[in-house]
Amino acid sequence: MKILELKIMRGPNYWSIKHPKIIVLKLDLEDLQHTLTNEVPNLAQKLQKLFPNIYKHRSSAGTEGGFIRLVNEGTTFSKVVQHIALELQTMAGMDSGYGRRYASSQPGVDFVAFSYQQERAGEYAAEAAVRITDSLARGERVSVIQDIAKLHQIREDEYFGPSTEAIVQEAVNRNIPYIQNRQSGHIQLGYGVNQKRIQAAMSSNTSCFAVENAGDKNITKLILEEAGIPVPQGRIVYSTRELEDAIDELDYPIVTKPLNGNQGKGASINIQNWKDALKGFAEAQRYSEAVMVEQFIQGSDYRMLVIDGKFIAAAKRTPAMVTGDGTSTIRQLVNQVNKDPRRGVGHEKALTHIKIDKISRAILREKGLNLQSVLPAGEVLYLKRTANLSTGGTATDVTDIVDPYNILMAERIAGIIGLDICGIDVMTSDIAIPLPETRGAVIEVNAAPGLRMHISPTEGLPRNVAEPIINMLFPFGCPARIPIVAITGTNGKTTTTRLIAHILSFKGYKVGYTTTDGIYIQGRKIIKGDTTGSYSSEFVLKDPTVNYAVLECARGGMLRSGLAFTQCDVGVVMNVSEDHLGLGDINTVEDMARVKGIIPKTVCSDGYAILNADDELVYGMAAGLRCKVAFFSLDESNPRIIEHISKGGLAAVLEDGYISIFKNTYKIRVDRVADIPLTFGGKARFNIYNVLASTLAAYVSHMEINEIKTALRTFIPSPDTTPGRMNLFKLPKAEVLVDYAHNIAAMQAISDFISNTGAHTKIGIIAGIGDRRDEDTREVGRIAASVFDKIIIRQDKDLRGRSGEEINHLLKEGIFSVKPDMEPLEISQETRALAYALEYAPEGSFIALFAEDIPEAVKLIENFRVIQHRKTTTEQ
Numbered sequence: 001m002k003i004l005e006l007k008i009m010r011g012p013n014y015w016s017i018k019h020p021k022i023i024v025l026k027l028d029l030e031d032l033q034h035t036l037t038n039e040v041p042n043l044a045q046k047l048q049k050l051f052p053n054i055y056k057h058r059s060s061a062g063t064e065g066g067f068i069r070l071v072n073e074g075t076t077f078s079k080v081v082q083h084i085a086l087e088l089q090t091m092a093g094m095d096s097g098y099g100r101r102y103a104s105s106q107p108g109v110d111f112v113a114f115s116y117q118q119e120r121a122g123e124y125a126a127e128a129a130v131r132i133t134d135s136l137a138r139g140e141r142v143s144v145i146q147d148i149a150k151l152h153q154i155r156e157d158e159y160f161g162p163s164t165e166a167i168v169q170e171a172v173n174r175n176i177p178y179i180q181n182r183q184s185g186h187i188q189l190g191y192g193v194n195q196k197r198i199q200a201a202m203s204s205n206t207s208c209f210a211v212e213n214a215g216d217k218n219i220t221k222l223i224l225e226e227a228g229i230p231v232p233q234g235r236i237v238y239s240t241r242e243l244e245d246a247i248d249e250l251d252y253p254i255v256t257k258p259l260n261g262n263q264g265k266g267a268s269i270n271i272q273n274w275k276d277a278l279k280g281f282a283e284a285q286r287y288s289e290a291v292m293v294e295q296f297i298q299g300s301d302y303r304m305l306v307i308d309g310k311f312i313a314a315a316k317r318t319p320a321m322v323t324g325d326g327t328s329t330i331r332q333l334v335n336q337v338n339k340d341p342r343r344g345v346g347h348e349k350a351l352t353h354i355k356i357d358k359i360s361r362a363i364l365r366e367k368g369l370n371l372q373s374v375l376p377a378g379e380v381l382y383l384k385r386t387a388n389l390s391t392g393g394t395a396t397d398v399t400d401i402v403d404p405y406n407i408l409m410a411e412r413i414a415g416i417i418g419l420d421i422c423g424i425d426v427m428t429s430d431i432a433i434p435l436p437e438t439r440g441a442v443i444e445v446n447a448a449p450g451l452r453m454h455i456s457p458t459e460g461l462p463r464n465v466a467e468p469i470i471n472m473l474f475p476f477g478c479p480a481r482i483p484i485v486a487i488t489g490t491n492g493k494t495t496t497t498r499l500i501a502h503i504l505s506f507k508g509y510k511v512g513y514t515t516t517d518g519i520y521i522q523g524r525k526i527i528k529g530d531t532t533g534s535y536s537s538e539f540v541l542k543d544p545t546v547n548y549a550v551l552e553c554a555r556g557g558m559l560r561s562g563l564a565f566t567q568c569d570v571g572v573v574m575n576v577s578e579d580h581l582g583l584g585d586i587n588t589v590e591d592m593a594r595v596k597g598i599i600p601k602t603v604c605s606d607g608y609a610i611l612n613a614d615d616e617l618v619y620g621m622a623a624g625l626r627c628k629v630a631f632f633s634l635d636e637s638n639p640r641i642i643e644h645i646s647k648g649g650l651a652a653v654l655e656d657g658y659i660s661i662f663k664n665t666y667k668i669r670v671d672r673v674a675d676i677p678l679t680f681g682g683k684a685r686f687n688i689y690n691v692l693a694s695t696l697a698a699y700v701s702h703m704e705i706n707e708i709k710t711a712l713r714t715f716i717p718s719p720d721t722t723p724g725r726m727n728l729f730k731l732p733k734a735e736v737l738v739d740y741a742h743n744i745a746a747m748q749a750i751s752d753f754i755s756n757t758g759a760h761t762k763i764g765i766i767a768g769i770g771d772r773r774d775e776d777t778r779e780v781g782r783i784a785a786s787v788f789d790k791i792i793i794r795q796d797k798d799l800r801g802r803s804g805e806e807i808n809h810l811l812k813e814g815i816f817s818v819k820p821d822m823e824p825l826e827i828s829q830e831t832r833a834l835a836y837a838l839e840y841a842p843e844g845s846f847i848a849l850f851a852e853d854i855p856e857a858v859k860l861i862e863n864f865r866v867i868q869h870r871k872t873t874t875e876q
Contacts, residue, residue, distance in 0.1 A: 001077065001134045002028050004109065006126055008119050011534060013562030014594065015113045017601045019098045020562055023085070023122040025112040026104070026585070027078050027130065032137055033108035036074035040137055044071045047080070047136070050144055051087045059083070076101065077133055078110035085114045085122075085129035088144065092151030093348035094121055105587055118158040121151050156346040160187070162452040163201045170466035176480040177566065179542060189473065190480035192512070192546040196473040201421050202448035203473060210418030211447040215260050217292045220417065220445050227416050229409060232427075232441045234294030243281050246293040247274070253296035255443075256280035258288030264386035270296050279362070297427040297441045301387040302398065304406070304424040305454060305465055306414035308472040311407040313399045313454040313463040314431060319384040320354045320392030324375025330364070331356075331371040334383070342458070347390070350456035354383060354392035395453035397460025398431050405434035413445060421469060423449020482541075484549045484565055485697055488558075488599045489574025489618075490592075491746045492690045493532075495725045496574060497552040499678065499694040499715055504548050506711040507703055512540035513550035516740070517723055517854070521546060533557025537564035555595050559584045563598065569607040570700060571599040571627075572693050576617045577745035581773060593617040603627035608700040610693055613640040613651070630700060632692035634685065636660075650700070652692040657682070659695055659712075661705075670695055671709045677716050683756050684726060686749035687717075724854040726753075729861050734845040735759065736838070738857050741850050742769060744779050750848065751787040759846035764788035765833050766850050768807035770800030777807060781814020788848070791815060791824040794833040796852050804828060831860055838864045 005026035012020050037043050047054055048068065059067035059079075067083050082099040089096040099114035116122025128147045135142045160168060160180075164187060168178050171189050179188040186199040197204040202211070213219055221231045235246040236259060247254060254277065257267035266287040268280030284291040301317045322333035334354050337343070343351040356371065360383045364370055367381075375381055387393045406426070414422035428440025435441070454463045474480050485504075487497050494515045501513040505523060512521045514536040519527040521543055527536070532554035540549045541564060553563065576593045586592055600609035600621050606628070612618040613631035619640055622629045630650040633641050641651050641662065651662040654673060661668040673682045676691055691712060698708045719727045724740035735757070741750050754762055766784045768777040784791050793811055795804045808826060815822055827833035830852055837847045838861070851857045 001030055001032055001130055003127065003130055004028050006123065007560065008122065009562040011562035011564055012566060012598055012602050014559055014598065015100070016098070017598065019115050020566060021117070022098065022113050022115050023126050025081070025126055027081065027110050027112055029077060029108050029110060032077045035077070035137065037071045037077065037080060038074035040139070043136060044068050047071065050142060051084070051091070053090070054083060054087050057083050057087070076110060077137055078112050080133045080136070081129045082112045082114050084132055085125040088125045088128055088147060088151060089116060089121055091148050092121065092155055093344055094118060094151070094155055104585060118155060120158055121154045124151060124154060152345045152348070155348065159347060161200060162347050162455060163450055164198065166451050166455050166466040167198055167201070167469055170464070170470045174470055174474070176470070176474060179538060188542060191541045192482035192549065193510070193544060194479050194482060195544060200448045201451055201469070203420060203469065205420045205473065206447065207418045213417050214419060214445045214447040217257070217259055217444065223416060224413060224442055227412065229413060230435050230441045232295040232297050232443065234292055236290050237293055238290060240278065240281065243277060243293060247277060250293065250295050255294045255296050256284045257292050258284045259290035259292050260288045264388040264391070267386050269385050276366070297443065299427045299429040299438065299440055302426045302428060302431045303449070303453060304402070304410040304426060305449060306410050306422045306424065307465065307468040308420055309411060309415060310468070311402070311410050312468055313397070313465050314402045315395040315453040315457055316398050316431070317387035317453060318394045318396070319382045319387045321380055321382045322375070324377055324379040324381070326377035327374065329372050329374055330369065330381065333375065347452070351394065351458060352390055352392050356383070359385060389450070389452050394458035397454070397457040397463065399461070399463060401432045403432050403434050406431060409435060413442065417445050419445070419447055420472065421449065422446070482547050482549055483701065484551060484568040485570040485572065486551050486553050486568040486599050486602070487572040487574070488553045488596045490577045490743065491749065492574040492686065493552045493554065495678070495687065495722055496572060496690045496693050497550055498722055499690060500697050501550040502715045502721070503694060503698045503703065503708060503711040504550065504701070506714065507707060509548040510546055511548045511550055512543050512546035514540060514552050516552065516554070534561045534564035541565065553599060555586070555592065556584070558595055558598055559586070563602060565602070567602050567604045568599070569604060570610060570697050571603040571607070572610045572697060573599060573612060573618045573621060574689060574693060575612050575615045575745065577743065578776065589617065593621070597621045600625055600627070610696045612689065613638055630696050632689065632696055634688060650696070652696045654688055654692065659691055661695065661699055668705060670705055671712055676712045678712070680726065680728070680753070684753050687726065719854070719858045724851060727858065729865070731865055733843045734838070734841045734847055736861055737846070737848045738851050738854060738861070739848070740854060744776060744783065747780055747783045747850070751783055754787055754846060754848055757846050759844060761790070761842050761845040762788045763790045763792070763837050763841055763845055763847045764850070765792045765794055765837060765848065766811065767794045767796055767852070768811050769796065770802035770807060774810055777810040778814035778817070781811040782818050785815040785818035785822060791822065792833045792837060793824050793826045794830045795828040831856055834860055
């Protein structure tokens with residue numbers, strides 16, 4: 001058994017719309033393809049021994065134990081891979097419950113899709129599941145301990161962390177999208193101009209000045225002391241001599257901590273003697289040369305949380321500890337505590353396992369104890385010097401008993417320091433009593449305070465402290481998203497994308513859009529290349545200047561990683577035809593329709609799916625959609641259009657020479673087709689489809705008819721506005737058309753246009769594509785022969801796995817099937833082929849170049865125009 005291909009889906013995809021984060025495996029079962037699970041002795045029992053909770057897996061049976069019953073009855077080993085991959089992640093604290101297995105068109109090859117929380121963990125689980133399944137099938141001994149440990153480590157490395165996770169989840173609950181930026185470590189909430197950013201519990205609203213103040217403990221103390229806040233006396237020291245002077249001034253007990261520390265790192269408390277003071281000083285200097293020495297304030301450790309100037313929650317924090325029972329050793333007591341189901345590795349669960357580290361061992365030595373010591377019944381032993389949850393500490397919610405004086409004090413502190421999200425550490429005997437009365441003190445002020453103790457306290461009421469953070473960043477009524485128009489289809493995507501972007505820009509929107517030739521922000525090309533995948537869409541959604549996104553979504557990107565967004569406002573599907581079949585396991589036009597159908601399925605409930613009613617497969621995509629639907633057609637008598645508008649639906653049609661919108665029983669005429677430059681006087685019928693779809697997209701985006709009309713008339717097709725799409729050049733001797741058409745449908749559409757030009761000699765410069773089916777390449781030859789009088793065969797730079805001779809042979813087979821006597825000329829280099837046609841074409845010819853390198857072709861034509869103009873001028 002081996003993995004042929006592994007894909008990571010990050011958004012709605014071909015395999016699942018509801019579950020966007022899935023791993024898709026293409027799995028070769030090899031010699032296990034004819035073996036079922038019930039043919040392997042005791043497989044079900046072995047699975048349950050390795051994975052005790054796998055019995056809960058329902059599988060297709062829909063009831064608990066369903067998967068184990070399938071194993072006993074006999075199922076494929078790809079199904080076992082699916083369930084092991086899910087259970088491995090769940091055992092490592094990443095609950096994953098969605099999975100499917102599909103047979104492919106190849107015998108012995110299956111697809112396995114399963115959900116993940118962390119990408120790297122999903123990848124590892126996939127590879128481990130295949131390895132474990134293969135071993136089990138062969139009767140080999142298997143252990144999953146190392147795999148679980150590795151997944152735990154991946155989780156700790158990749159996991160958001162409890163604070164970030166809580167804020168992100170609250171955002172998702174509010175339908176606010178998020179994007180994880182792995183390079184900077186921050187999370188973007190919202191899209192475009194409406195975005196905000198967080199990093200743990202620090203937001204894009206957080207003042208850098210405030211963070212600097214909170215980060216310098218001495219400055220913080222001075223500021224608070226000046227404002228009348230009780231703080232412990234202390235000094236900053238850099239050497240043991242200064243440490244000695246500080247202790248003489250403050251007296252024992254003391255606290256040592258790094259001046260710029262966080263999360264309790266390097267801090268030592270309740271130091272009672274010089275030996276321990278030296279140890280504490282050394283520990284603090286591991287994190288900061290400057291060390292804060294303070295009086296130790298007796299009492300309990302409390303954390304108060306203030307968000308947007310308001311007190312939100314408070315928790316009492318207790319260091320990791322065990323309580324003696326008179327018989328168990330300290331090691332046994334720690335093991336018993338760690339068996340608490342609420343405890344896990346790192347931030348996996350509400351509490352963290354207690355680890356016996358060098359700090360714990362130092363505490364034991366100080367007390368004359370070791371891990372084999374037995375504590376008397378009821379005796380409490382603290383194993384850490386600080387109360388951080390990340391080192392095994394616990395938290396008790398005390399929000400409801402905090403004294404009003406202390407609440408006001410906390411809110412004043414947040415305002416004085418200037419933090420929008422502020423954690424205040426207080427040492428006092430009782431938080432329900434005003435701090436001055438208990439002789440307590442404010443120990444520290446924290447920017448980016450941990451939220452875990454409030455979200456999941458060990459005792460007391462959990463507090464949704466993420467909600468006020470989201471409310472602060474996105475007050476109710478404040479938008480987080482920007483409108484998204486997504487366009488897909490076999491042909492016309494790029495032109496439609498550009499036209500919609502032009503119309504919206506005409507309205508004044510700051511549009512970002514993606515196309516097959518680059519990413520554009522407000523009309524400027526920022527990234528060059530075929531940018532129709534999820535990365536490119538995300539690029540636009542991350543741009544802080546964009547308030548409208550128009551995204552071309554091609555087959556390749558959707559199959560490779562899914563969409564970059566979970567929902568759009570308008571989804572346009574132009575058409576579906578036989579292109580790219582046989583690639584990416586998409587073998588039929590129906591398969592391709594399912595790929596394109598991802599877009600309308602992601603349209604939000606009050607948005608519009610805009611579908612081509614003249615295309616059977618596209619029309620069928622309307623079934624089952626939860627959004628509104630609008631159709632477009634070149635035929636106003638199309639029964640589908642008539643039925644749709646009779647039910648109050650919306651449509652755009654070519655009606656008596658006009659682009660018209662049908663709404664209920666009314667016709668709204670937008671403009672004459674002949675007056676819209678993109679249609680080339682109405683001759684380019686395929687571009688009329690693009691105009692109809694764009695008109696509908698603009699209309700449902702609440703643009704006025706006159707605005708749409710003016711925008712359509714000002715969109716002039718050219719190499720700048722529509723590069724590689726019907727770029728027409730009039731030269732003194734000939735007309736030249738440059739187009740990127742690379743599939744049968746596009747070739748046919750361009751050929752229909754050329755047939756109506758009236759030129760007496762039509763010359764076509766064509767090429768085949770190496771990764772297309774043989775019949776597709778032959779069909780390109782047939783179409784070319786049916787419209788052109790002369791044909792030049794060129795070749796792409798990338799032949800995609802075939803030889804040039806093989807491709808040209810297939811093209812000639814198609815040509816000769818239509819015109820047996822035609823003698824096509826072979827000039828492999830595109831520019832040389834075009835130069836030959838320009839030089840030797842008879843006067844009045846029409847030359848069509850189906851180009852690969854549009855800029856070079858345009859450059860050559862413009863240079864030739866200049867040369868011809870000079871020549872003509874000289875002759876005159």
